[in-house]
Amino acid sequence: MGRSERLGSQLPVTPPTLADVAERAGVSRQTVSNAVNNPDLLRPDTLERVRQTIAELGYSPNRAARNLRTRTSSLIGLRFAPAQEGTANAAMDRFVHSLVEASEEVGYHVLLFPGDDEDPVGGYDNLLRSTAVDAFVVTDTYLGNPQAAWLSQQRAPFVAFGRPWDDDEARHVWVDVDGAAGTRLATQHLIDRGHTRIAWIGWRKDSPIGEDRRSGWLQTMHANGLATTGLASRVEDVVHSGAEAAAVLLDESEPTAFVCASDTLAMGVLHTLWIRQLAPGKDIAVVGFDDSQVAQVYPVGLTSVRQPLEDVAVEIIKTLRALLSHQPVETRGVLLTPTLAIRESS
C-alpha cells in the first residue's frame, strides 16, 4: 500500500502529532508512544489498532522532539572531501554510498560537513557542541591529522576508517583494509601468470599506507624466491611520475610486470607502455590499486586491487552501534581483505 496512497494524499500543513494519533485511536499518548517504541508492551489487538491509525494519518514521530528528549539525533557526521583533481582516487564516492546504505539499515542518516585544512577540527567541534550528531566517521587518518586524537580527548564517539599508523597511544576503534594483502594478491596473481621480474611503483616513504602496500609486494616476491633489487620505485602520486618511474625501471631492470600503489600511477605506466609500443597485458602486465572508474573504463581494462568498501561501511556502523549503546567493544580494530578485479592488463 503506502505507495499509491502516498501518491494520492497530500501532506497537511502541519503533520499529525502523537496526541492526534492517540485521540483518533481512542488510546492515550503513552500507548501510542509504546506502540512505536515498545510494541511488546501492547496487546496485539490494541497494537494493530494504533498502527492502523498511524498509517491512516501518516504519522511519523517528530525528529526534533524525539532528539531533544532522548538526546540523540540518529545522525552520523562525515567530513566530505572531494577527490583530488588529476588523480584516479574515487574511493570516497563508493564509500559514502555504502555508508549511507549501511546507516539506513539501522535507522541512521549521514550528515556531511565540509573540511577545512586551516582548522581541521572546527567542523567536528561545531557539530559536537550543538549535539547535532551522535557520532562521527573519520576517514582521513593520515600522519599528523589531529582529528582522531582530538575526538578521543573530547570523548566523542567515532570510528576511524584507517589505522592509527603513527600513534601507538591511540585507543579509538577503527576499520581498515589490509593494503599489504591487496598487493600480495596482485603480486601472486602475476607470479601465477608466469612473471618473475615484477616491479613496484609506490608512494614516498613517508606514507605508511604506501609502505604497507609495498610490503605486500616485497613479501610475496621473497616468499617465491624472486629478486627485488632494482625493481622498486617511490614517487609522487601523479600520472607523469608513474610514467617516468616505469620508463626508468624498464630501461634499467627490464621487468615484465608492474604492481602500483594506485591507479593513478598505473595510468602512468600504461602511458609509458603506449609510447614504447608495448601492449599492456601481453608484453607487460600492470596492476593498479583502488579499482577506480579509470581502471574500469580504460580501454585496456586495468587489473586493480578493490577495497571492500561495502563491508567497511557495514563494519563501521556495527562498531558505531556498539559504541553508542555503551556495549564493550570487543576488538579495537578490524582489518578487511581486498579483492582483485582482474582485467586485460594482466
Next chain:
Amino acid sequence: MGRSERLGSQLPVTPPTLADVAERAGVSRQTVSNAVNNPDLLRPDTLERVRQTIAELGYSPNRAARNLRTRTSSLIGLRFAPAQEGTANAAMDRFVHSLVEASEEVGYHVLLFPGDDEDPVGGYDNLLRSTAVDAFVVTDTYLGNPQAAWLSQQRAPFVAFGRPWDDDEARHVWVDVDGAAGTRLATQHLIDRGHTRIAWIGWRKDSPIGEDRRSGWLQTMHANGLATTGLASRVEDVVHSGAEAAAVLLDESEPTAFVCASDTLAMGVLHTLWIRQLAPGKDIAVVGFDDSQVAQVYPVGLTSVRQPLEDVAVEIIKTLRALLSHQPVETRGVLLTPTLAIRESS
C-alpha cells in the same frame, strides 16, 4: 583563539545550555537567545558580556531544541546514488562537495539518504513526515521520475538540478547546465583548430539530455556551413559502444574529430584510435563531456566539457533560501554555461 583552547579543553558530559550562560552572565535566557539570534536588540555592553560568557563556556545552541521550537532543521536532504560502475560519470562527487560547501556558507548541512528504485519517493516521504529536513535537492530528474511531481504535490520545498524535460506542467524551480552550449563550445573549438568533418557520438534518442547536447553540435556545424550527414551516431553509454560507433564512423565518413556526449563514449573512441594506431590530438581529435577523473588522468589528456558544479550548487542554495524564506522566486529556472577543459586530445 578557539583552536588552542579547544584542543586543551574537554567537552563536559553535558554541554552548557542557554540557561547556564544566562545565569553566569547575570542576564535572562531570552537575552542570551537574542545575543545569538538578534544581536541588534541588545545594548552593546550587554552583548559583549554575554558573548564573552558564551565563549568561556563554549556554548553552542542545542540543535534539537532549536529545531523543535522553530520547526526547522537547517538540513537539506539529498538522495545519494553512487556513480555507475563501468562509466566515467563522476559528477556526483564534485557536486556533492560543492553543495556541502555552499550549504555551510549559509548555515545548512547536507543529509544523505539512500535511493531505492522500488519506491523512489519512500526516502523523501520519511524525512518529510518526520520533519527531519527543511528541503530537498533533487538530482535525478530523468524521464518518468516521479519525485519532482510528488514533492510538488506535497508542497515540499525543493530545487531540482536538471530541467523538467518531459513535463510541461512542472512548476518547480530548477538549476541546470546548458549541455548544448557545452557541445557548441567543443565543436567550435574543433572548428577553430581547422577540423571540418566532426562526428557526433551520443546517447539514444530517448534521452532529452543527450538530444540537447547533440543539438549544440548540430547547430555549430550548420552555423559554420559544415555538413553533418553520416557523421552522427546514437548508442548506449558504455565504452565498447563508443568504440564501435567510432570504428563505423571512421570507415564510412572519415571524420577528423569526435565530439561525444560523455567521457565514457570518448574513452571508446580513444580505444578505437589506439587499435588503429591513430594518435589522439594529432591524427584525430576527441572531446568528451563531464571532465571526469578519467579525462584528467588518461595519459593523453582528454579534452572535455566541464560542468560548473560549484556554481550550480551556489545557485541551488540561493534559490532554496529564497524558497524557504517565502520570498517570491523570481525565476523558475537557471541555466549555467559549462566550460571546456582543453587537453592533448584536441
Next chain:
DNA sequence: TGACGGCCTTGGATCGATCAAGGGGGTGCG
C-alpha cells in the same frame, strides 16, 4: 473475598530554545 498480574490511563515533568507578552526605569512633554 481478597490478592495479584496484565494492560492501559492519567497527570506531570522534562529536554533546551524561542515566542509573545509584560515590567521597570529613564526621558520627554503637556
Next chain:
DNA sequence: CGCACCCCCTTGATCGATCCAAGGCCGTCA
C-alpha cells in the same frame, strides 16, 4: 506633577515526544 513612551530586559508558556510514577479496571486464582 503626571502620563505616555521607548528601550532593554525578564517572565511564563510553548514546540512534540519521552520518561516516570501512580493508579484504575478486569479477569484469574488461591
